[in-house]
Amino acid sequence: xxxxxxxxxxxxxxxxxxxxxxxxxxxxxxxxxxxxxxxxxxxxxxxxxxxxxxxxxxxxxxxxxxxxxxxxxxxxxxxxxxxxxxxxxxxxxxxxxxxxxxxxxxxxxxxxxxxxxxxxxxxxxxxxxxxxxxxxxxxxxxxxxxxxxxxxxxxxxxxxxxxxxxxxxxxxxxxxxxxxxxxxxxxxxxxxxxxxxxxxxxxxxxxxxxxxxxxxxxxxxxxxxxxxxxxxxxxxxxxxxxxxxxxxxxxxxxxxxxxxxxxxxxxxxxxxxxxxxxxxxxxxxxxxxxxxxxxxx
Numbered sequence: 001x002x003x004x005x006x007x008x009x010x011x012x013x014x015x016x017x018x019x020x021x022x023x024x025x026x027x028x029x030x031x032x033x034x035x036x037x038x039x040x041x042x043x044x045x046x047x048x049x050x051x052x053x054x055x056x057x058x059x060x061x062x063x064x065x066x067x068x069x070x071x072x073x074x075x076x077x078x079x080x081x082x083x084x085x086x087x088x089x090x091x092x093x094x095x096x097x098x099x100x101x102x103x104x105x106x107x108x109x110x111x112x113x114x115x116x117x118x119x120x121x122x123x124x125x126x127x128x129x130x131x132x133x134x135x136x137x138x139x140x141x142x143x144x145x146x147x148x149x150x151x152x153x154x155x156x157x158x159x160x161x162x163x164x165x166x167x168x169x170x171x172x173x174x175x176x177x178x179x180x181x182x183x184x185x186x187x188x189x190x191x192x193x194x195x196x197x198x199x200x201x202x203x204x205x206x207x208x209x210x211x212x213x214x215x216x217x218x219x220x221x222x223x224x225x226x227x228x229x230x231x232x233x234x235x236x237x238x239x240x241x242x243x244x245x246x247x248x249x250x251x252x253x254x255x256x257x258x259x260x261x262x263x264x265x266x267x268x269x270x271x272x273x274x275x276x277x278x279x280x281x282x283x284x285x286x287x288x289x290x291x292x293x294x295x296x297x
Contacts, residue, residue, distance in 0.1 A: 055082040056287035065130035068137040072148045078288035082154035089165040094118035095142040146176035159186040163194040193233045205237040210244040247277040268293045
């Protein structure tokens with residue numbers, strides 16, 4: 001108990017009238033004590049009660065051009081714990097990091113990555129569209145992205161093309177020295193199954209968006225068969241579009257021994273609900289901001 005409050009309680013009646021005049025000052029002096037006690041008894045409502053990984057979608061892509069070294073370095077500099085990036089295989093068997101299979105959107109020049117060499121793709125400027133400060137940003141090689149991962153960082157590598165990339169991906173991962181820090185994700189089941197067979201020690205997650213009702217086009221709930229698909233093919237988790245994730249579905253995934261990641265959420269209220277529902281991670285374009293809002297270090 002603070003000394004001022006203890007003194008007030010033990011003095012006799014003659015002195016209490018004088019001390020009561022000092023009561024406001026005493027209360028103010030005690031506020032830090034009461035505040036610290038309250039914080040220990042009642043944790044912040046924003047802070048998750050379980051470990052949640054906030055994943056920088058294509059790097060810190062709200063502030064920097066997506067899937068560039070600038071975006072990944074900014075994420076790590078902001079103390080984000082994980083990044084996500086996308087990759088394709090070029091004609092000369094190099095792995096280029098890009099979300100789109102065509103470079104038109106980010107460079108203004110129409111090139112199909114799978115039909116182009118890394119040399120011609122690396123000449124493109126994929127930073128200017130985000131601002132002059134990013135002029136000259138190149139499509140990164142996967143080796144460059146993996147090299148940015150700090151000691152405790154995690155990288156989610158999304159394979160956008162087919163299984164033909166996997167031997168080259170394995171080689172890049174082996175040479176990176178970051179093998180234990182990498183998770184492979186893909187919308188393609190054959191990529192996931194082949195990746196798990198080739199690299200059984202790496203976590204592999206199946207990506208999925210909700211199916212659509214053929215008549216109304218409304219999103220449908222995720223089916224339990226999706227969980228069974230992961231179990232059948234020895235996958236480690238699901239990476240689901242957040243819209244139809246429910247607490248019940250997260251519970252079923254966890255009961256099956258699977259982890260569940262939600263993509264791509266930039267809304268704090270939805271993110272709080274996802275945390276309450278028990279997801280293991282949230283992919284977002286505003287990773288540092290969202291982590292701060294959720295009280296995650």
